[in-house]
Amino acid sequence: MPVPERSEYSYSRFKSNRQSTSKEVGLMSNHLFQVPLTKLQGVGPQKAGELHALGISTVGHLIEYYPFRYEDYRVRELRDVKDGERITIQGTIAAPPAMQRYGGKTRLICRVTVDQTLVTAVWFNRAFLKEQLVVGREITLTGKWDQRRKHLTVADSEFPDRGAAKSGTLQPVYSVGGNITQAAMRKLIAKALSQFGAHIPEILPPELLEQHALIARAEAISGIHNPDNTKNGQEARRRMVYEELFLFQLTLQAYRATHMKKADGLVHKVNNEEIRAFVGQLPFALTDSQKQVINEILHDMKQPFVMNRLLQGDVGAGKTVVAAVALYATVRAGHQGALMVPTEILAEQHARSLGKLFEPLGIQIGLLTGSLTDRKRRDLIASLQMGLLDIVVGTHALIQEDVFFRSLGLVVTDEQHRFGVNQRSILRRKGMNPDVLSMTATPIPRTLAITVFGDMEVSTIRERPKGRKSIKTYSVKHEMMDRVLGFIRKEAELGRQTFFICPLIEESEKLDVQNAIDLHIQLSLALPQLAIGLLHGRMSAAEKxxxxxxxxxxxxxxxxxxxxxxxxVDVPNATLMIVMDADRFGLSQLHQLRGRVGRGEHQSYCILIADPKSENGQERMRAMTETDDGFEISRRDLEIRGPGEFFGTKQSGMPEFRLANLLNDFEVLEQARDDAAALTSKEAFWSSPTYAPLRDYLAREARLREEPLD
Known part of the structure; x- marks a missing residue:
């Protein structure tokens, strides 16, 4: 069913529908997430404070505080166990224990018969168990198995005649801290489920439960905390992963249904002939991929709806020229454009490159950064407000309160993940619903981008500019520095230049890594015939x-x-990128650095100087030397770092999922997106009591507001 006119989906109507039905359905936001922890038996203000330090402030939070792994106490036969594994075995004490003392510590040794095998069990600092280790008594042991010596280093033990609590179970392991131990957390959650489990509401509608054969919500939450077996745990997780991803997608799809088709955006009257003429005078030919995304962007700009599009492409794929075409279109349509970038160096570079393109055409470019003098800043802001400037390039200085535009038509943010949600939205609000184009050189597969950035349209540049050569990448040890210096001399003799990157500005007592100031001195001494420059964040804008x-x-x-x-930063003559202590950098960051070379006609190289003892570092080095495809690099980075850090949870506003993994649960994410889109397109979703829990969830998350989401 097509989405009706927006008036039918106004927030006020949504709000009144929610109020009229919430009493009928026993909703989540009115209940467990509003029940204080002190309502739980045995939890006083002190214990509640300790839980609050873990991010748990209500009974609802406690019940949904999921374990990150399980300890397996299911008894296994020795023939199925591999050396070094953590196992649980059951046997009979075969001989009296022996006690050894050393340095104030104890070592308790006892022989136990398991599956007709004599096993040596060893406890450290458990002297109190000696009197309980009686010959002929059954015992359950959990610990690390040494296959060669038939030796078990015991971590946990129980006696069946006393009622073994852990034996045969999967015990949840939680993130704990302070005075909250694993045992205490398990007891608290078990108590919460016992006391309030019957009040856990169902939030998913019956048709989705039936369509995907999902178990009930209360059963799933209980099953995650206390799985009866592996299959039960998997079904519980499957249910809650789907719910988590579905609710995330529901917020995005509800936004699309209520906001993205609002006919209150700027209609750019784009003259196609002028665009073709502008593209025709560029000093290079556009790739087919660039032409495709330009068409997508211009199509959006012509519509009465606000454009909210993400442009993603690999390092050096030519995103900036695409943005230039969009900015040209907004100026020719009678409006102003703004380009916000994360650093002053990048802002200055963009201002220069756009100036070369636009100033011969009479289009005025301004540069607004934090280092401008007060007088220059006042003059620039006045020119912007009067419409004397057509395009302004800047850093965070663009979102200062006193910056106004005459008619802001297009907002472009470069490296959009480097800006917070609020920063991007402040710039957008400086116009009357301007179109928004966000750019990123941290590409992810298009289908994943469409799914994750559900409130944005996605354009992807896959091709590299014609003639662009692959960058040859090598990983070397610090001991090979003499050869690296020889490589620098060789490139310099050919007239080429080198970037040399360090993780620190100056020496640190805490980190044993190369710093830029010392390296600058060392290279100046080692390469006296070459001119060595130094650049870092503490320099003034003029020095930079x-x-x-x-x-x-x-x-x-x-x-x-x-x-x-x-x-x-774009220096076509730079052909050599060297990164010191490369194992200290993230994979996407290394790929970004590599992208500073390879921008000219000459073969370029990237040398990563790394510590071979760093396991994660070497994994990143392998990825960098095996591929220069940004999409593949991002995929591997997602595997290594996990979704939350990869997507910059704190910066982007995207939630870090408690159970779901965007890489492993991608198919579930796509299904959840489709389900959420189908549901929010139905009139019944916004009025029927059946969907009241979902509408209540949206209200509780404060996602459906008259102000657009970012």
Whole structure:
């Protein structure tokens, strides 16, 4: 069913529908998430405070505080156990125990018969057990198995004649801290389920439960905390993973249903002939992929709906020129454009490159950064407000309260994940519903992007500009520095330049890694015939600009820098990127740094100097040397870091899922998206009591507001 006119889905109507039905359905937001922890038997203010430190403030939070793994206490036969495994076995005490003392510690040794095998069980610092280890008594042991010595280092033990609590079970393991131990957390959650489990409401509608054969919500939550067996635990997790992803998608799809088709955006009157003429005078030919995404963007800009589009592409794929075409279109339609970038260096570079493109056409470009003098800043803001400037490029300075536009038509944010949700929305609110284009060089597979960024349309540039060569990447040890210096000399003799990146500006007592200031001195001594520059975040804007200008013009052979040059810096003559202590950098960050070279006609190289003892670091080095495809790099980065950190949870506003994993549960995520989209397109969703719990959830999350979501 097509979505009706927006008036039918106004927030006021949604709100009144929710109020009229919430009493009938016993809703989640009115209940467990409003029940204080002190209502739980045995929990006083002190215990409640300790739980609050773990992010648990209500009974609802406690019940949904899920374990991150399980300890397996199911008894196994020795023939099925591998050396070094953690196992649980059951046997009979075969001989009296022996006690050894050393340095104030104890070692208790006892022989136990298990499956007709004599096993040596060892407890450390458990002297109190000696009197209980009686010959002929049955015992259940859990610990690490040594196959060769038939030896078990015991972590836990129980006596069946006393009623073994853990034997035969999967015990949940939670994130705990302070005075809250694993045992205490297990007891608290068991008590909460016993006292309030009958009040856990169902939130998913019957048709979804039936369609996907999902167990009831209360049963699933109980099953996650106390799975009877592996299958039961898997079914419980499957249910709650689907719910978690479905609710996330529901917020996005509800936004699309109520906001994305609002006919209150700027209609850009784009002249196709002018666009073709502008593209035709560019000093290079656009790729087919660039042409495709430009068509998608211009199509959106012509519509009465607000454009909210994500442009993703690999490092050096040509996103900036696509943004330039969109900015040109908004200016020719009589409006102003804003380009917000994360660093001053990048802002200055974009202002220069856009100036070369636009100023011959009479389009005025302004640069607004935090380092402008008060007078220049006042003049620029006045020009912007009067409409004398067509396009402004800037950093966070663009979102200052006193910055106004005459008619803001298009907002472009470069490296959108580097800005917080509020920062992006403040810039957008400086116009009357301007179109929004967000760009990122941290690409993910298109289907995943569409799913995760459900409130945005997604355009992807897959091709590289014609003639762009692959960057040859090598990982080497610190001991090979002499060879690296020889490589720098060789490239310099050919007239090429080198980036040399360090993780720190200056020496640190806490980290034993190379710093930029010391490296600059060392290279100046080792390469006296070359001009060595230094760039870092503590330099003034004028110093940074002078340093970059010297490097861009070729007056400097080598630029020693921190990651201040991570994004956007474009020096076509630079062919060598060297990263010191590369194992200290994330995979996507290394790929961004590598993208600073390979922008000219000459073969480029990336040398990663890393510690071979760093396991995670070596995993990243393998990925970097095996591929230069940004989409593959992002996939591996997602595997290594996990979804929450990869997507920048705190920056992007995207929730870090408690159970779901975007990589492993991708098919569930897509199904949840389809289900949420189908549901929010139905009139019944916004009025029927059946869906009141879902509408209540949306209200509780404060996602459906008259103000657009970001």
């Amino acid at each position: 600009e002078e340093t970059m200008a010297a490097f861009a013009s070729g007056r400097t052979n080598v630029l020693v820098s921190t990651t201040v040059i991570e994004v956007g």
